[in-house]
Amino acid sequence: MEAVVTCRELYKIYTMGGQEVRALDGVSFDIHEGEFISIMGPSGSGKSTLMNMIGALDVPTTGSLRIAGEDIATMTPDDLASLRNRTVGFVFQQFNLLRRTTALDNVKLPLLYRDGSLDEAKIRAIEALRRVGLEDRMDHHPSQLSGGQQQRVAIARALVNNPKIILADEPTGALDSQTSEDIMQLFSELNDHGVTIIVVTHEQEVADLTRRILRLRDGHIIADEREDLVA
Amino acid sequence: MSFVNSFFTALQALRLNGLRSLLTTLGIIIGIASVIVMVAIGNGARKSVEEQIERLGSSMLTVFPSTRASRGQASGRFMPFSEKTMYALELELPDVLAVTGDISAQVTLVSAETDWATTVRGVNATYPLVRNQLVADGDFFAAEDVTSGRRYAVIGATIQREVFGEISAVGASIRLNNVPFEVIGVLAATGETFRGRDSDDVILAPLKTVRDRLAGNWRPVPDRIDSMYFLFRQGIDIDEAKADLETALRLDRNIEPGQNDNFRVLSFASFVQARNETSKTFSYLLAAAAGISLLVGGIGIMNIMLVSVTERTREIGLRMAIGARRRDIMIQFLIEAVVLCTIGGLIGLALGLGGAYAITSLAEWEILIEPSLVIIAIVTSLAVGIVFGFFPARQAARLSPIDALRYE
Ligand SMILES: Nc1ncnc2c1ncn2[C@@H]1O[C@H](COP(=O)(O)OP(=O)(O)OP(=O)(O)O)[C@@H](O)[C@H]1O
Numbered sequence A: 001m002e003a004v005v006t007c008r009e010l011y012k013i014y015t016m017g018g019q020e021v022r023a024l025d026g027v028s029f030d031i032h033e034g035e036f037i038s039i040m041g042p043s044g045s046g047k048s049t050l051m052n053m054i055g056a057l058d059v060p061t062t063g064s065l066r067i068a069g070e071d072i073a074t075m076t077p078d079d080l081a082s083l084r085n086r087t088v089g090f091v092f093q094q095f096n097l098l099r100r101t102t103a104l105d106n107v108k109l110p111l112l113y114r115d116g117s118l119d120e121a122k123i124r125a126i127e128a129l130r131r132v133g134l135e136d137r138m139d140h141h142p143s144q145l146s147g148g149q150q151q152r153v154a155i156a157r158a159l160v161n162n163p164k165i166i167l168a169d170e171p172t173g174a175l176d177s178q179t180s181e182d183i184m185q186l187f188s189e190l191n192d193h194g195v196t197i198i199v200v201t202h203e204q205e206v207a208d209l210t211r212r213i214l215r216l217r218d219g220h221i222i223a224d225e226r227e228d229l230v231a
Numbered sequence B: 001m002s003f004v005n006s007f008f009t010a011l012q013a014l015r016l017n018g019l020r021s022l023l024t025t026l027g028i029i030i031g032i033a034s035v036i037v038m039v040a041i042g043n044g045a046r047k048s049v050e051e052q053i054e055r056l057g058s059s060m061l062t063v064f065p066s067t068r069a070s071r072g073q074a075s076g077r078f079m080p081f082s083e084k085t086m087y088a089l090e091l092e093l094p095d096v097l098a099v100t101g102d103i104s105a106q107v108t109l110v111s112a113e114t115d116w117a118t119t120v121r122g123v124n125a126t127y128p129l130v131r132n133q134l135v136a137d138g139d140f141f142a143a144e145d146v147t148s149g150r151r152y153a154v155i156g157a158t159i160q161r162e163v164f165g166e167i168s169a170v171g172a173s174i175r176l177n178n179v180p181f182e183v184i185g186v187l188a189a190t191g192e193t194f195r196g197r198d199s200d201d202v203i204l205a206p207l208k209t210v211r212d213r214l215a216g217n218w219r220p221v222p223d224r225i226d227s228m229y230f231l232f233r234q235g236i237d238i239d240e241a242k243a244d245l246e247t248a249l250r251l252d253r254n255i256e257p258g259q260n261d262n263f264r265v266l267s268f269a270s271f272v273q274a275r276n277e278t279s280k281t282f283s284y285l286l287a288a289a290a291g292i293s294l295l296v297g298g299i300g301i302m303n304i305m306l307v308s309v310t311e312r313t314r315e316i317g318l319r320m321a322i323g324a325r326r327r328d329i330m331i332q333f334l335i336e337a338v339v340l341c342t343i344g345g346l347i348g349l350a351l352g353l354g355g356a357y358a359i360t361s362l363a364e365w366e367i368l369i370e371p372s373l374v375i376i377a378i379v380t381s382l383a384v385g386i387v388f389g390f391f392p393a394r395q396a397a398r399l400s401p402i403d404a405l406r407y408e
């Protein structure tokens, strides 16, 4: 299988008031197409920092990072925007839906930042909502939806451009355990269709639903557990 | 993101902050309204100047005496002209087509019905030609009538209306300060007012008759006239003709080099333009008001857009996270500022048109409402939107996605 994410000696160093914080302290690993992987670790270990790098929301201080075969160091801001638009889909802990905007319009949003007709965008957005089981709620505003439903809308938004990778930073952090399970089930289904899924989580039960666990501590990878080894 | 989508996104964002958005545009509304009133008045003034010059002729010069102010001292007395001088100048200057003198007196008109206080002006038979004045009814008097001092009167449109009403005054006998006159014609209305006086409230009569019977003789200059009008051939350089006329008059009136003139020569163009100075001054004031309002309004827009960018930092972060490029964000906020300004501009346009109409009915300035006013309003508000929206939009576009997303 081809590697969709390749990290080599990745560092992210914040300097605050002369104090150096090494959020990522030399991280190297590969993620292959079709993997379903969770990243675990204590608070402050650098999980979100790593996710933001892979999602092209942030750039490393040093080190090389290739996403879907492209070296992000050589990419222009527009290239990075296009990568965020088409190659990766981000799911946030706090859903980050636009208020006072219908579920359908929220899901449509990424399609508006690429070429294509509005009619086609609508069809694809409805299809994405159908995949998360919310096509009957497409005219609802986020405030009219439960937390789990809002997260599904957010997942539909991440899906709508058929990304290679879905990145979810604590997607179940704000949800109860039953709803969390449903969301993980949804990711699992998407993974069955070939989408690479990376989930950050604090909960072992959530991580157990994935096939590989990457453990971080103080910006280092301290363990990389594969399903066959875990079992 | 396509332009249409950006436009709807902007409209939606503005709708969410309806009242705040509207208040923000107040400066723009006032600014654009001032611009519209200013342009309407400016156009109106220009049009009326053009019309008057067209009607009165651009090749006519008016000459009237002024007090001689020499070394700061006014001699205090007007030196009138004489008919002799006028005819001499007519012969001397090559391009003169016709001349007329003018001597006026305040009179009371007594007719069968009413008494009417008005001005009688003694002029030559050439007056209609020189002043481009039409006779609506009856005739103007002829040159012999002037020489022989006939008591003929040609009355202005206002007198026809106010004294004689519907019935034509031609043929009527009237008395002007007890001197009997016969009305032989009615002038076409000019519709003008000059220094608050109705130009149609006038009686024209032969020059000699008015001087001898009404204005009173003045011994030092028995053939005196108060002012003279010179009509030149079309197409000559009127400023050159004016200079020649001045030189000839200085000679005639024995004015030494270095001494000030005791007369003034005005071309009608300058005459008419001077009359429009008030509306011009008003236009400048409005221009200043418009400029300040647009500046203040623009800063208001900039301020509200900066607030909006700050409030919506997370939204910007999210949009970037799902693929918005910097220019998409930039355009989104620019359009928002421009739409805001344009809404203000359209309200200002409506207000300005209302204001312009109000002003024409209050002051007697002509306004000219042209379709171009709409374009001016829209272009101005677009420009204000772009200029003052640029900085906030750039601030938004320059945010880093991760910092924007994390913004509390
Ligand atoms: N913008 C920043 N400026 C300075 N330090 C930062 C910044 N972002 C993160 N850090 C630091 O980097 C380290 C890693 O942060 P990160 O958010 O990746 O942790 P995390 O593993 O996601 O933790 P949590 O489980 O609490 O979400 C922390 O020590 C944090 O304080």
Ligand SMILES: [Mg+2]
Pocket: A047, A048, A049, A169
């Ligand atoms: Mg985190």
